[in-house]
Amino acid sequence: MYLSVCDKSSTLSVILMIKNAITIFKLLIPAILVIVSAYDLFHTVIDLRNKVYPKIIKRMIALVCIFFVPTILSLFLDLLGTSDIFSSSCWTNANPTTIAVLKNQEQVEADAEEAAKKKENKKAAEERKKREEAREKIRKQNEKKAEEAKKKKEEEERKRRQQQGNNGGVTVDDPTFLHESGTDGQVDVINGIFYKPAGNRAGTAGTKGSAPYGYNKFFYNRLKAFTDAAKAAGHTVNMGTTEDVAWRPIERQQYFYNCYINQNCNNGNLAAVPGTGNHGWGLASDLNFGNYNDILWAHDNCSRFGLRFSVCNNIRSGDCTENWHIEPTTIKTK
Ligand SMILES: [Zn+2]
Numbered sequence: 494m495y496l497s498v499c500d501k502s503s504t505l506s507v508i509l510m511i512k513n514a515i516t517i518f519k520l521l522i523p524a525i526l527v528i529v530s531a532y533d534l535f536h537t538v539i540d541l542r543n544k545v546y547p548k549i550i551k552r553m554i555a556l557v558c559i560f561f562v563p564t565i566l567s568l569f570l571d572l573l574g575t576s577d578i579f580s581s582s583c584w585t586n587a588n589p590t591t592i593a594v595l596k597n598q599e600q601v602e603a604d605a606e607e608a609a610k611k612k613e614n615k616k617a618a619e620e621r622k623k624r625e626e627a628r629e630k631i632r633k634q635n636e637k638k639a640e641e642a643k644k645k646k647e648e649e650e651r652k653r654r655q656q657q658g659n660n661g662g663v664t665v666d667d668p669t670f671l672h673e674s675g676t677d678g679q680v681d682v683i684n685g686i687f688y689k690p691a692g693n694r695a696g697t698a699g700t701k702g703s704a705p706y707g708y709n710k711f712f713y714n715r716l717k718a719f720t721d722a723a724k725a726a727g728h729t730v731n732m733g734t735t736e737d738v739a740w741r742p743i744e745r746q747q748y749f750y751n752c753y754i755n756q757n758c759n760n761g762n763l764a765a766v767p768g769t770g771n772h773g774w775g776l777a778s779d780l781n782f783g784n785y786n787d788i789l790w791a792h793d794n795c796s797r798f799g800l801r802f803s804v805c806n807n808i809r810s811g812d813c814t815e816n817w818h819i820e821p822t823t824i825k826t827k
Contacts, residue, residue: 695773
């Protein structure tokens, strides 16, 4: 509520003080003038030569002036165009009763304002609480979503690991697996295809691969993944680890070849002409198995690892010369 300056108890209190001061002034000055004039008169009686009358007359004029100070001031202000403050609400209201009433009224208004402020604060607090609750709700929803996404991701990861376990720690879907390129010893591998040197030099000096048992390292990686996967699937499938069944020197190949030709040793098993077999380049392995189920698993799964049983057409039909001899899927001569 708008209050003019003169409707405020504080302003009116100040004006009241001025009013009181003027009243005291109006009483005190004449009293002093009268006392001073009486003193002068007394001296006049003692010394008649002292011309004091004009002085007294001046004081009397001053006395009259002081009585009319407010009126004169008011007239002066009127001339200046200012309102008559001595008849204004400011002046008339500047009395203890009105001030008390105003103070009371102001107190009531202040209390009302305080109450309104409290109400407003309460409302703001309620709105703030609502906003916070809404935020909290959204936060919880997001948390829940994140939790669900995390669980889903973990489940996918678990499945992926399981699949990887089945494949011996190698993801066969990995586009680089079975598409390797590089060189090991005298064998080149380009996009997963093995290129061996021409000529009958297999098993001679310098033909060993750099992997364990003299295997070509790219072939060994496939074998390792394959045998690990067999193990993870509960099968016993082991790669060859001796000269007879892994990288084979040409002298040993000559022995097996003689056995094959003469049919008098090594069960008369098929053997490549010395210097031509893939064992001599570290590109063949003779596996050993636990039982027939292991053999079936190996034949069913070898292709996923870039391997094939090159002297076995069909394990189930029995059209199979060696169910243990395994090589990379594709070997070419450079
Ligand atoms: Zn073999």
